Amino acid sequence: MAMEFLRPATWDEALAAKAEHPGALPISGGTDVMVEINFDATRPEYLLDLTRIEELTDWSADGERLRIGAGVTYTSLIADLADRLPGLAMASRTVGSPQIRNRGTVAGNLGSASPAGDAHPPLLADDAVVEAHSARGVRHIPITEFYTGVKRNALEPDELIAAVLVPPADGPQQFAKIGTRNAMVISVTAFGLALHPSTGTVGAAFGSAAPTPRRATKAEQFLAAELTESGRWDSRAELDPAAVTRFGALVAEAATPIDDVRGTADYRTHALSVMARRTLVWAWTDYRRKRVRTCA
């Protein structure tokens, strides 16, 4: 079976091509798609190359959010947006090797929707929104509704990811990932945390510990309530160690991991609780020192 290679020059052409060939597989950096193709794990009838569409590689301020084009690489994101999106930048730094980061994109992570994608926990913790386009129009998909199963997402067959919309950090953010090597490693499990002092809320999410990337909602609610009721958002007083432990336990409770070639379910659950506790302490330490701007 032949594979057609579509090279639209404009975004409208790309959307038209996707409408005409809903099975077309979009490709940008190719760091995931090409691996799948080389392994013969996927054989789409059409590959839809998006690299000629220059505007996809732009990011911009879009109202209260930053709009990150689908072609923005991890390397650009780290270079340009680390101050405004520290959690996503931290996760981006752990993606593959420099060569992979030079080509790979956050939108690619979303398209693949692997539970092990490094960008997912910070996107969940930041309340990101996926901007999906089709010839029919524009749809904004809240990130919590985006992941629908193992390597499945909420895109319609004729939709392409145009951008991901992420609010700039209003508080400290952290990301931690377990790998059995000290660099260039796929996650055994990963955790993203974002404190939102402007709204008194908390974002906490993990990867590789459930069929999809997932928010630890109870942990988020517990911590937000704890910080609000104790007045700590304002007092910036030290955290109650019991609350830190409880937060870690609630994150672990939200996970439903499996045993696989990269690690055991029990270890993943345990590691999530440790990462949740540690990242919370780091984030709170930053907050107490007011090292993080509070743009409310």
Add this chain to the structure above:
Amino acid sequence: MSTPTRTEQNLGADIAGGVGESPLRPDGTLKVTGEFAYSSDLWLTGMLWGATLRSPHPSARIRSIDITEAVRTDGVYAVLTHDDVPGDNLYGLEHADQPVLAGDVIRYQGEAVAIVAADHPETARRAVNKIVVDYEVHEPLTDPEQAVFDSTAPALHEGGNVLRHLPIRRGDPDATADVVVHGEYEVGMQDQAFLGPESGLAVPADDGGIDLYIATQWLHVDQKQLCRVLGMPANKVRLSLAGVGGAFGAREDLSMQAHACLLALQTGRPVKMMYSREESFFGHVHRHPAKMRYEHGATRDGKLVYVKAQIILDGGAYASSTPAVVANAATLGVGPYKVRNVSVDCYGVYTNNPPCGAMRGFGAVQAAFGYESQMDKLADALDMDPVEVRTRNALHEGATMPTGQVVDSAAPVEELLERVKAMPLPPEPNASDLDGYDLRLLPGGVSNTTHGEGVRRGVGYAIGIKNVCFSEGFDDYSTARVTLKVNGGDAVATVYTAAAEVGQGLVTVQQQIARTELGVEQVVIQPADTGVGSGGSTSASRQTYVTGGAVKAACEQVRARVLRQAAKHLDLPASQLRLHAGKIVSADEAVVAAVVDVLGGETITETVTWRHRPTHPLDENGQGNAHVQYAFAAHRAIVDVDVELGLVRVVQLDCAQDVGKAMNPDAVVGQIHGGSAQGLGLAVMEEIQVSGGMVRNPSFTDYLIPTILDMPPMQVDVLELADPNAPYGLRGVGEPPTISSTPAIVAAIRHATGADLTRVPVQPHHITGTP
């Protein structure tokens, strides 16, 4: 020329780039700049591409193979099965027990069943998928202990599942001791993970024979097996070494060699085969997984009284080099220690797991994890320093091995340990300064899992022993042809061997030897091929010893002829002449002629087949002078462990090794760095995970090898205690650093965590205690 002329007494400097120096590698610049042609870069116009159909089952019977649809595919030139093998459908290094293409029995997942040649690699791969094989799937035998002890287990080969049982018995079998420590240890299946995948190009020749360009470790053992498979004499099966991208033992067995030749002979076209990374994991043998039980008895002052051990090595589906791996694990099974009473039983067995064979360290790696873990356990039981308990029992020159062999050259076990112990320690981590952290220096690395929390430091020591060269009476030799002639006014030496340069630097060493022996600067290394006698295998840390020895001997013969010729011209006794830096020098240190003038238009060629001193088989009690030479390296590992997450960073890895003579000091240190890194990989990350005979992680996504952030800086101390039996006094270098690196790192992790850690690679959940 007939009259001796006295010239100035200035003999000139030695020729640069000789033995003991570190000249640039002839292949170095090309490799660094990416221009070196590896076997995967081979190309001929009109060549076809081969692909292999492999069994998805570890144990099955083939009922039928239907190639109809594959043959019909456009662009396909040949589809071959076991019926198409003209000679014996069997190969193997010592025991020919492995089918080139499976006949009716499948013994491991990935076993080759059929091969296809097509005009495009993708077409070949598609055609492979159209071959229909009807398998009767069987329950695989995957437990090596069952293979040894359960007589009701299905026999995977005629003669049963125990491929070799080697007992070593010395001293009193009933010896008792005040202090006894027991341990059970496991070593996982490590992969050589060379970066250049299996590849080669087979070209049918006009004489009906075949020319194969191939990345291998031993051209002549490939040739011997191919002759049998192809049913052709050696003069029709000619092999040339293509660029080799690493080997580490994995290229000792055939992979695609026979397949490419069969397809080329069938189609009359050149056929290239190149494995993908995934296929490579199924296309070569791995390091034997080991299950080991040890019992060490000692006096209260830490002197070993006895060692008992049972070592079971899982050879997988076919023999490969398992019998020799068994010999190493058994004969070196108590380590570099003096023990009067020894009882070791080592088994190499057949299972339906992936075939295992040669990998750097070759049986000595597995045993070292066992005996060094035991020495630490003994130190704990005695409340003694781990270095102290080792030095109290250290082997030395003149001591007797458990095989009865007396160690007859330097065995600086105590000195190596003392040297690594005395090396400066890295600064202690400053746990209170959580702001001053550098993620790259912490366990978990750039993944940001700790800023110092939970991190504890540990220090561990280990020492290993390895035999150098082939053992047990093997006729181990190498052949070198050295030519000297004048070219463009300069004397130029050419060295021609069939010895495989696999990245270790043999070509450089050959040049150095020729420069030193012949006093010429220009040394051309001819491409290795089967046009000259065997160079033996690039394994067992033997090439500098054996091929180096052959080159040296051939150079000596060439030199003798030059001197005889000069003597004739000069009318002086040859015994009073010597060769120095392109000059003939007399007994009274006068330059009496130039080599170029002596040579004139003549070409002097000498071919030498060189053998190291003989070794001998082991008797029924494992007694005998089985080994040529012993080599030793010691490591000290310093690790930081995140005890809550079970993540490890090796902070420093220091090594002291005796190399007899550092033929090329830079290359020696490179071998020590690389070997230590490979041992680090086995300690903390490298394992082919096999479940039910199925490989679960055949990719570099999930088979992890150390990166530059995992491999720490090393302090390396190289000793040069000459072995009088070896050329230049040298001692094989490549393997010892792989052996002691692993147990030293695990000892350090135990020291940091208090965890037992009886299995390598150590995984995070072994440290955290979560299941």
